[in-house]
């Protein structure tokens with residue numbers, strides 16, 4: 001579809017449509033191919049999920065035609081790659097049935113099967129989706145590549161729908177799982193991105209075989225490291241969505257960009273220290289005036305965004321989460337955004353049993369976590385009272401330049417003297433006060449091996 005969009009050669013569009021329309025049609029291609037190969041398969045000994053192309057075709061999204069599918073199933077990375085293509089076809093061919101398929105599967109994926117980190121695919125076996133609201137924290141898969149694929153799917157949906165909801169998900173995936181897939185040194189990587197780790201348990205319990213408590217230098221199936229690299233260098237495609245009706249600005253990372261609008265060039269520069277600082281400035285520098293609409297995303301996490309054009313309150317219309325500003329843009333024009341980054345407590349849908357009674361902390365697009373390096377071991381004994389007030393502090397050492405958060409919390413101490421495993425009627429030890437330090441989750445595991453936890457008990 002990308003080739004078709006550039007060349008307008010109809011064969012490319014026809015081939016892409018064939019791929020998505022043929023998928024899941026009977027007789028099943030996979031059965032025919034299995035017969036031809038004498039009943040053998042490549043993934044011998046990988047368990048039932050992997051050779052799912054034979055028994056459970058939902059693993060390869062081929063159990064029925066896409067037009068009849070309603071849920072995000074199977075291998076997570078391949079699912080979002082397939083949906084990225086489908087959304088591209090739906091937009092370019094104005095195909096309402098394909099658009100509806102995209103909307104159904106998107107909604108199932110992000111409303112019931114996505115982690116707060118923008119991670120998808122919650123089980124290690126088959127690197128796959130499971131069922132609605134099944135989002136375990138310490139056995140999560142959440143492959144880095146799956147969140148990159150989610151960004152791609154979101155980008156294509158955004159091009160079609162012009163709705164900030166897609167940019168909200170894209171930003172969540174990018175600033176949390178995708179960035180977190182790489183160490184701050186740029187040289188170590190996660191394939192799997194859990195929301196909670198207890199390193200002492202990992203070597204002994206094979207349910208954690210896929211979990212690494214620190215990023216690896218390289219790995220055998222090294223899909224994620226180069227995928228993160230190419231996403232970072234292609235980030236402009238995600239920051240901006242140029243459409244006929246408007247230039248959409250999705251998130252406000254520092255950047256310089258030029259766009260052709262009616263044979264003229266619109267040149268702009270975004271400055272600020274996003275996502276740490278609340279103030280963003282967009283300056284225009286093209287010599288000619290350019291009449292166009294700018295659509296500025298008002299992020300879901302921001303309760304009271306303020307936008308000014310040349311020092312005066314912006315006059316525009318908010319449509320699907322974007323502030324649309326239409327005018328003759330000229331050199332020297334300045335848009336300023338004030339996006340208050342209030343520290344937000346996030347609660348999960350009550351059907352997410354792994355987050356019941358718990359709270360997560362978010363500032364701007366960044367999800368925060370507790371780490372052993374700041375808070376000691378046995379993080380499950382820590383809790384955050386509902387009334388605790390947060391303060392921001394500056395990170396030091398490897399976390400320099402990052403905003404950390406602190407609040408007064410509680411810890412149930414692990415008694416020095418040995419206690420019985422279980423006791424009747426009363427807790428064995430009372431909670432004591434402890435200051436809790438939260439760091440941006442994408443920067444966890446940069447200070448050696450230790451425990452980590454996003455969802456914290458709320459006292």
Ligand SMILES: [Zn+2]
Nearest residue numbers: 143145223224
């Ligand atoms: Zn990968």
